[in-house]
Amino acid sequence: ELIEKDGGLPVLHSMSEIAGQLAIQVAERYLESFNKGGRGILLGGIPGVAPAAVVILGAGVVGKTAARAALGRGAQVIVLDKDLQRLRSLENEFRRRITTVMANTYTISRGVKFADVLIGAVLIKGEKTPHLVTEDMVKQMKKGAVIVDVSIDQGGCVETSRLTTVSDPVFLAHDVIHYCVPNMPALVSRTASYGLNNAAFGYVQNIAENSLSNALLEDPGLSKGVCTYQGYCSNEAIADIFKVEFRRLRVFSTN
Numbered sequence: 596e597l598i599e600k601d602g603g604l605p606v607l608h609s610m611s612e613i614a615g616q617l618a619i620q621v622a623e624r625y626l627e628s629f630n631k632g633g634r635g636i637l638l639g640g641i642p643g644v645a646p647a648a649v650v651i652l653g654a655g656v657v658g659k660t661a662a663r664a665a666l667g668r669g670a671q672v673i674v675l676d677k678d679l680q681r682l683r684s685l686e687n688e689f690r691r692r693i694t695t696v697m698a699n700t701y702t703i704s705r706g707v708k709f710a711d712v713l714i715g716a717v718l719i720k721g722e723k724t725p726h727l728v729t730e731d732m733v734k735q736m737k738k739g740a741v742i743v744d745v746s747i748d749q750g751g752c753v754e755t756s757r758l759t760t761v762s763d764p765v766f767l768a769h770d771v772i773h774y775c776v777p778n779m780p781a782l783v784s785r786t787a788s789y790g791l792n793n794a795a796f797g798y799v800q801n802i803a804e805n806s807l808s809n810a811l812l813e814d815p816g817l818s819k820g821v822c823t824y825q826g827y828c829s830n831e832a833i834a835d836i837f838k839v840e841f842r843r844l845r846v847f848s849t850n
Contacts, residue, residue: 597720597830598798598820604720606798606820608656609790613780615660618743619649619668621764621779622712624847625741625772631765633772634711634739639669646670650706652698652727652752653716654681657745661714662693675706691733698727705733715744715752723830724749730769738770811846818844 596607599845619638626647628635640646649665651658654676665672666689675698682695696702700832707713707728713736717724724746733742733755746752755768759775761782766773802810811818818842821829827842828834834841 596820597710597822599816606791606794609794610780610787611656611718612660612746613787613790615657615662616664617779617782618657618661618714618716618745619664619670619712621741621774621836622649622714622741623668625774626711626739631767631772632739632770633741634737636711638665639710647711648673648709649712650710651675651714652703652706652717653718653746654678654695655716655718657718658716659685659688659716660692661745662689665712666692670712671825673706673709675702703727704732704735708735708737710796711737711740713753715741715746715756717744717746717752718749722749723836724752726752726754728753730754733771734769736769736771739772741772741774743774745779748777751775773844807844811844818846 596604598604598606614781623638625631626633626636626638638647647670649670651661651672651673651674653703654674658674658676662672662674662685672693673696674682674685674693675696677698679697685693686695696706717727733753742753744751744753745755747756747758756773756775758777759765761776763773764776787830805820811821821844822833823829824844829842831841
């Protein structure tokens with residue numbers, strides 16, 4: 596997933612698109628009255644009744660896809676990010692039908708308090724996600740609001756988040772529903788498999804035809820996706836997290 600190309604993460608991209616759509620799909624389910632005490636509101640509202648407020652932290656692939664899915668269902672969508680260019684791009688793409696806000700402690704706190712649905716879509720390449728939403732902020736949320744912390748794969752961006760499972764996907768903390776299942780694309784395994792194959796096939800073919808060493812030498816972006824090599828951790832951030840020895844990747848041509 597850490598393979599890079601043109602500043603992006605091509606293999607992770609399709610998985611992030613799936614996770615963004617699923618985040619809204621899951622949140623919509625848990626807003627229902629008889630589902631773990633949800634707020635009992637319709638995501639898109641009806642004439643005369645306001646739609647749900649969906650607040651998304653992060654304007655990357657997950658955040659953008661979640662915004663599109665929520666907007667398509669008629670929700671009120673607010674996206675927070677610290678990258679002004681990303682926010683500008685989103686506003687242009689969605690023709691100003693969403694609200695974008697620069698992310699800082701104050702704006703995040705206000706957004707979280709307003710949210711019926713909070714989507715955590717923060718990613719820092721190869722590193723643990725910081726807790727941008729504190730426990731005190733969660734305490735200020737509406738009773739029965741839903742948090743879907745897609746960032747849980749990297750530790751979660753909400754302080755009260757903890758790993759859950761597909762068989763037991765949610766828990767209540769301060770009367771707020773938390774959904775923190777990692778690897779969300781596994782819920783739609785067929786779609787995820789095709790998407791992953793489409794993204795990774797070119798790299799696998801190159802390795803098969805030219806050997807791993809030559810493929811890594813030819814493509815610096817591919818080498819960034821290598822986390823372990825010849826028995827050692829070659830990703831410094833991962834080595835720090837798991838307290839294992841880090842060795843810089845050194846590859847020699849087999850020609």
